[in-house]
Amino acid sequence: MNIQLSPRLKVIADCVIGAKSMADIGTDHGYLPVTLVAGNQVSTAIAVDVNKMPLEKTKKIISTHGLEKSIETRLGSGLSVLEPGEVEVIVIAGMGGLLIRDCLKADSAVAQNTKKLILQPMNNQKILRRYLEENGYQITREELAQEDERIYEVMVVEPGEMVFTNPLEYDLGHHFMANKHPLLKALIDRKISLEEKIRENTRGKDTSFARQQFLASEAYIKKLNEVKKCL
Ligand SMILES: C[S@@+](CC[C@H](N)C(=O)[O-])C[C@H]1O[C@@H](n2cnc3c(N)ncnc32)[C@H](O)[C@@H]1O
Known part of the structure; x- marks a missing residue:
């Protein structure tokens, strides 16, 4: 089965490239870790989901691609199933901004000991950016992806400091005027x-x-x- 990533997942995958290991929190179908490992863009991955059914789908697709040795599945909530520093990159995508914030809050030792977090909130982006600013994170890159009329916001985050100088940055992205992403309009x-x-x-x-x-x-x-x- 050949996986065709959607434009949103493609942008997220591009942000992961270069890492040796990644975890996908709320993996659902497992497309992201399977595509990255199958394409040799990441060596190992951990696919995490809080629900059994999605994880079963993920296990099937991992076995279809013969990737059982490189992709592990874990049942559990958020970052609780990871050890600090266990993977280089953690992706939390396709969930609400408040849930993403709560995952970071609940297991801050894991979040703070990960080189890169790729966050793609479906809503409440403003609250998530404010949380990141106030809790020792810096957004190092902001990407946008378009699917039909929807525009998805993707944040690449690292432990560190940042300050928002314009209140609209919470809404439109850190340094949005300097970056002027082609999809900003x-x-x-x-x-x-x-x-x-x-x-x-x-x-x-x-x-x-x-x-x-x-x-x-x-x-x-x-x-x-x-x-x-x-x-
Ligand atoms: C809408 S899907 C997103 C799938 C994929 N990440 C994407 O971006 O296409 C949300 C998935 O997150 C899972 N999920 C929800 N809350 C979670 C949590 N606290 N920890 C881990 N997974 C969670 C759900 O079971 C579901 O499979």
Whole structure:
């Protein structure tokens, strides 16, 4: 079976290349470790999932590719099944930003003793970036991937320090203006369109929460449009 990685997983895989070992937390189908090991881009991998069913799928695909000696599967939550320094790179992708933050928090000794973390939150990117800034991590690279109308944010993170100088960096990526990723405009358009839905849901509503939310959404959309003009 030949695996065709989606654009999102392809960007994540590219960020892992160069490492000897990796762990994929929440591996589900196991495509990422199998592709990387089968392509000799990583020597060994640990595929982790908290649920038995996905791990069974992963075991099958590992055996189809004859990679049992190079890819281990572990059943468990987040980083709890890893030892500090056991792998060079840890990927946590396709999960909510709060869950990713909670995985890092719960096993910070593992997270802090890993050369590189590749994080791809599906939402709450802002909260995750703030957590990283406040807890001894630095984002060394930000990538974007597009699948249909969705834009996925991928962060390459290392232990270290970073400071955000522009509040929009929590939302659009560390140093987004200096990096000017080719998909940055598409990311901003997507964020504007999501925020417009929030604004329209609160328009004319008669509670103070709704009025505040409406004004906050208006201000945020205005700021995003200003950034777009500078690109
Ligand atoms: C949406 S899939 C993402 C699959 C893959 N990482 C990707 O990006 O395509 C989420 C997977 O994470 C697993 N998962 C959820 N919470 C987890 C946790 N705390 N620890 C490990 N795996 C978890 C789920 O069982 C599921 O297989």
